[in-house]
Amino acid sequence: MTSLPPAAAQTGKKLGLVIDLDTCVGCQACAVSCKEWNTSGYSAPLTDEKPYGDEPMGVWLNRIHSYETGEEDQSRVVHFPRSCLHCEEPACVTVCPTGASYKRAEDGIVLVNPDTCIGCKLCSWACPYGAREYDYDHGVMKKCTLCVDRIYNDNLLEEDRVPACVKACPTSARHFGDLGDPESDVSKLVADRGGYDLMPEMGYKPVNQYLPPRPRRDGASAQPVPVAAKTQEVDASGTTSLDRLFAWVDHKLTR
């Protein structure tokens, strides 16, 4: 059904991701992990075309961009993972003529039913975030499922019941939880760090939130980092025992 679930049917649960643009290093681990899980998961297969040819192309549900932002000493590169935001008012659902694209009442996850999708691609036109990728081979639309087949999967260890991207991120830049519950860890994180919606003016009310990069400390406000003083004893001449050890090794070796 492509009508959005009526308010009465909703549980208030809004499962989603919080993505920390401060710590993301753009390593693509989440994208690869997503591809690996989902190519045999709910959306299987995530077809690749000519994977070893001149112009490889394929379905990925998570794409990592890199942007340069800020000027002078505030200038920086921000890595920016982009996937479905599981919007609260998603036109990708309401435009669907078949009911294949739907939003679940129980947890807000937006899914495509691969058995009823006719591959008209209209939902991908309606999504402002480029979150849906058409599978030319399979003839149906593919999108992030929030790993609906992991997060409720009793066959997995409790700590593994999170989306594959969250599990894979080496810098813990991705967090998963219920953004409808103000007391959840993810909601607190968003409140703490000033998490924000992408293109709020579109009115889709994304559930996923992005945490802004922290401001870079400039020369004047930076605190001196007293690393050496804390961990090493410094003798009168200002050299540490470690420095003396290196000097000794250097001396022995160069002889």
Added chain:
Amino acid sequence: MHPAYSVIIFTTSSGAGYGLLALLACLILSGQPVPENPFVTITLGLALALISVGLLSSTFHLGRPERAWRAFSQWRTSWLSREGVLAVVTFVPAGLLFLGSLVFEVSGFLWTLAWLATLVLAIATVACTAMIYASLKTIRQWHSPWVVPVYLVLAAASGAVLLVALLHLFGGQNATIGFAASATLAAGLLIKLGYWHSIDHAKKTHTIGAATGLGGKGPVRQVASPHSGENFIMKEMGYKVARRHAAKLRRLALLFGFVVPAAAIALGTVSGALIGTILSLGAVVVCAIGLSMERWLFFAEAQHVVSLYYGAEAA
């Protein structure tokens, strides 16, 4: 947006078919004299054939055409679904009229009702087609109050060109209808100029800064794309047409779509039967070329907001 031929054929061919249906209904309901019977049957048949070609062509755009019937189910929210439902419903009165006209004179109260239903449904179907595009907030050039009138007027204009040619072929040409057709084409020209003026001057309200949320710290530039090759998003939504190329095509679309057919039809109404028929048939061909260009531009000039993530500054 990528201008897919299946969708260009779908919107132009079914638009002309519905235009022809609606104008024939108007002609009959207004009590204008029409030529002897094969005219009504053939006109209805041609209109239904154009609609069928359009609908068939739209299924080539689908990944799973065998499931197309499912598209009739979500008319509560989806303009595409509404369009599908109305397209099929229109076949009921129009099909009955077509079959009826093979045997009877299709006049009388019940037939009048059928003509009325055909007229209303044809207009509603074209409006739904337009709303598929006009309802998308993601594409500024489509999410515009001009789009529905453009589709309606262009359907009427292409239907008028066909109707005039058919009237000529059946010896029923009449100056009022000829000039009315030319006036409809002139209206098409004006409305396209208005549409282009509005999309050229509208402010681009979405920026790469809002798309990424990084705009507060100064300009945002993409330094690395997520993928070295193409993907579906770039193929489908990354299509761009060069400004100069688009400007040339716009001029050609206006010339072929409206100016030449309007002039040919006007000339045809004041010349002899043979010349008039030749001119009106020429108008059909030229108008089809022009409107295909117009529809190609409708897609090619549309910029999707997702282009912001791929480095566009504003959309």
